[in-house]
Amino acid sequence: MPDHRPEPTPAALYARVSSDRQDVDLSVAAQLRALRDHAEKNNYLVVREYVDEAESGRVADRPQFRRMLDEASEDGAPFEEILVWKFSRFTRKREHAVAFKSMLRRRGIRVVSITEHADDSPTGKLMEAIIESVDEFYSENLAQEVARGMREAASRGFWVASRTPYGYSRVYVQDGAKKRPRLEPDPETVPVVERIFALAEAGKGITEIARTLNDDGITNPTGRPWSKNGVHILLTNEVYTGVLQWGMGAKDGAPPVRVEDAFPRIVSKEQFGRVQSLMRSRAPKRAHPRRVGSSYLLSGLVKCRSCRRALSGQDSKSGQFSYYVCQSLMKRGRGACDAPRLNARRFERLVVDQLRANVLTDSNIRDLVRLVGEELDGIAHEQRRKLETIESELADVRRRLDRLYHLMETT
Template identity: 40%
Template sequence: MNVVTYLRVSSEQQAERELSIPAQREALQRYADERGWSIVDEYIDEARSAKTDERPDFQRMIVNAQKTDKHFVAIVVHKFDRFSRNRGDHAVYKALLKKQGVTVVSATEPIDTDTPHGFLLESMLEVISEFYNVNLRHETLKGMRENASQGFHCGGRVPFGYRRVQTGKKVTYELGSNEEVKLVQQMFQMAVEGHGGKRIARELNQQKVIEGKSWAPSTVLAILNNSVYLGKRVWNKKSDGDGKQNDMSEWIVAENAHPAIVDQQLWDATQASLMARKISKTQ
């Protein structure tokens, strides 16, 4: 019997807790050999979540399974949660595959889904897997909220003018080079003097203060509107799902989380100047 294998680990961090790709491959090869099956292809999604639309090789596998000239009749996974941790996805994709004569087989969860007991057991495993995924997301979010409330870094790019500092598992910021710090302060001062993003970017590019660094107006404005330069750390400003800005009541703001590059007076003057320019453009 010709089969294909599907292997997945969620992320670099989670890979430490999950079976690695090489270990999954070895286990699936052994499982196939014991049954005399031939593995004719392999699909791998590394550092990918369980969301099917974010797994390119999973999608490629599903497309290939629907081809009339497909060369396999089963997809072998180490555990069913490698296929998906979402019950809806399990139902939809397994039903689609079944119409094409393709089954999903778990090497460590031998279940005959054609029997009532097997169907029930598989459904229970899917529920447990989804519970694990939802609970993990909840615990991760709770940990990130606590981390953010203490002023620590919760991922993403470190702002220009700062450097990462790690103490144990906690990450915060320290001031970057004097060159970068002074450049940020210069941007704020130029904004106070009435210059807009385009003018500031043009002058910085002409100065070539940092060799090889090119400035865009949008980058300059992003810096001028980022309260991180006041020493504040703001988390949960935008939704992960759609990228829309959350209500301010949902933001987690930590004051004095790291050294400030500008003081409150310069910040307030900058914001007033930027707002005045915005109003003048609409009149």
């Protein structure tokens, strides 16, 4: 007897586990197992599987999520529906849900939750919107609760940051029903920290300190050679005086937590202060490659011919001369690269003269103006088309809402 079942619907599976510490949703493996089982029982043909692990649903810039949307935007997208375990796996932000689902609908692609019923009827869309709003509320409320708990733990001297500073180790202590981490000096690395501060107090520069440690075979916290930046970060970190700081860049504007003598200190406050004063007095003027308003035209744009690292602008200590210097030399000191220092003004003048002679010609500028005009005209046309589409969809939504409100008032 012939099989009269309809052709299976091509579908993509999307699974995500959150980076939130208190995420209680299913694991990726459990989500995929449930999605595959649902697809098999409901005549779906799975053509793609996308998985984001340790990715928050409050952000849209998730690698596999973006890949899925990009493939859905192409002509001849390989799937017609996206199956998720819950709508919260797709996104936890209401505005993201509206924007992305609208884009997918224009491509003829639906997002389907296998555990939350929401069809294409007005009531189904209302239920879907309610579910997404509740998900967003849950996510934001959970983030606030987690941050509040971490702030409370930090204020009591517990180390809640993700990284343990070099020279310390985490020791878990009982705190009621839970165990929380505190910092204790690490016997193996404390002598290295003390040596770094002693060298700095003796007048050694941070580049020389990094070279000394590397010559002695001492690696940094990641097992790599010490760099200038690594030594600088260590020498300017108050944690070595027993000070705990947390929440320096809190998004809600709450003041940071600062606890004195939260754990044993490795250096005294007096020695730490002397080192800071010495570093400030020795620090040369330096322009970062991405610094806004930098006086160096080519910082971050040119690379070393020997090691391919970026060249950055640097003033001499006197401030009278300026150079382009290889990042390897700046971070690791003499011997790290054989590239010479380039006189900044001569180098910039040479590059500018070459640009004027070969790139910024009259004919090239005319062609550039024409191409920019054509591009702007194309963008304007596309934006007008999108605006007309949005206005049409908005009018349709308003008509549906009016019908829904009328139905609710008369029932």
